[in-house]
Amino acid sequence: MKAVHFGAGNIGRGFIGALLDQSGYETVFVDVNEALIDLLNERNQYLVELAGDDSYIKVKNVSGLNSMKQPKDVVEAIAQADLVTTAVGPNILPVIAKLLAEGVEKRITDQSGPLNVIACENMIGGSETLKQHVLENMDETLQNQLEDSIGFPNAAVDRIVPDQHNEDPLTVKVEPYYEWVVETPTIKGVQPQVEGITYVEDLTPYIERKLFTVNTGHAATAYLGSYYGHSTIKDAMDDHRVKEKVEGALSETGAVLIEKYGFGKEQHEAYIDQIINRFLNPDLSDEVTRVGRAPIRKLGPKDRLVRPAVEYLERLKEDPQYLVTVIAAALSYKNESDTEAKELQDKILDQGLTGAFQEISELSNDHRLVQLVEKMYKDMN
C-alpha cells in the first residue's frame, strides 16, 4: 500500500509516518524543506523516540518529494496512492490544494479508483476545508466526479510533538500517548486500514473534546506562561498562578462539553487530569513559542479560545472568567519571531484592542465577551 503524506514535520514524522509504516504502507513525504527530503531519500528510515520510555521505533519504507522542485512527481504519487494524509498547519492547506487537485484530476481521468484524503490538523472540519480548496483548483468538468470517488473524512489527532533539537535531524522525540479519530460517512471505497485509527460515525464530540481541552489548555499554558515570563510549558505549569488558571479554563470548557454532549462529569475530569499530566511530562521539553504559535488563528471564531467562551456564555448563562483571562493573555502575547504574533500587536496598535479582537473573533462590538476581554486586558496590561 502506498501513502502520500504532506508535511514531514513534527507530527508528520513523529505520529502519522510511524503509524503508516506499522500498518504496512510505503510513505512518500511531501515537503518544502529540502534538507529533510534529501535525508529521507538518503536513508529511507528514521527513528521515533518515545519520551520517558527510553525506547525507539524504527520507521522504514519512507522517501521524500520536494513539492517546489518535483511537482510532477507529487502529482504522479497522488495518482497512484491508496491514502493521502496531511499535517502542514491549517494556513498551508490552500497552498497544498493546488498539487492535490492536479493529482486528484489525474486519478479521476485515469479511473484509478477511490481515494481518501485525511487532513490531520488542529481544526474543526480540516479535511472538509481542504476539499473546498481542492475543488477551487479543479477543472469544472471533473468537480462532480470528485464527489463520487474522493473522500475527505474529517479527523482529530492528538500526540504532543515538540519542536526537535536532536543531533540527528530526522529523529523525532514524542510523548507515548496518541489518539487518531476519523469520521466514516464521507469515506470512499474501503476504509483505510491504519493501526491506531479509531473510526467513528460523528467526529464532532471527539474533535471538540480534543480541541477545547488539550488545545485550549495548551494555549492557556503558553499565553499565561509567556505573560509570567516562562519559556517552556512545563515551567509554566509549575507556576501555581498559571496552573490554577489553566485548570479554571478547562473546567469552563468542560462545563460546555458536558452540557453539549452529555459526557460523564467524572470521566471528563479524569480526561482533564490526564492532559495536565501530559503538560507536566518531565521527559518532554515543549516551548511556549511553539504551543502559542499563530495567535490570530487561535483567537479565531471557531478555534480553541473564543468558541468555547461564546458557548459558555450562551449555554451556562454566566461569564467565563478564566477563558476571558486566557484570551486577554493571548492578545498580550508578543514574539518577534512569530509572524502572526507581530501582526496581532500591529493590529492592536492600529485598531485598538477592541477593534483588533472584534475583527479576529468576528464578534460584534456589543458582545458580552468583547466587553469582558476589554476590561481584563486593561487590568492585565
Ligand SMILES: NC(=O)c1ccc[n+]([C@@H]2O[C@H](COP(=O)([O-])OP(=O)(O)OC[C@H]3O[C@@H](n4cnc5c(N)ncnc54)[C@H](O)[C@@H]3O)[C@@H](O)[C@H]2O)c1
Ligand atoms: N506537533 C504537535 O504536537 C501536533 C499534534 C497534533 C496536531 N498537530 C497539527 O499538525 C499540523 C502540523 O504541525 P507540526 O507540529 O507537525 O508542524 P511542523 O512545522 O513541525 O510541520 C509542518 C511541516 O509542513 C511543511 N510544509 C510547510 N509548507 C508546506 C508545503 N507547501 N507543502 C508541503 N509541506 C509544507 C513544513 O516544512 C514542515 O515540515 C498542524 O496543523 C498542527 O496543529 C500538531
Ligand SMILES: O=P(O)(O)OC[C@@H](O)[C@@H](O)[C@H](O)[C@H](O)CO
Ligand atoms: O498545533 P497548533 O498550533 O494548533 O497548537 C499547538 C499545540 O497545542 C498542539 O500542536 C498540540 O501539541 C497537539 O495538538 C497535541 O495533540
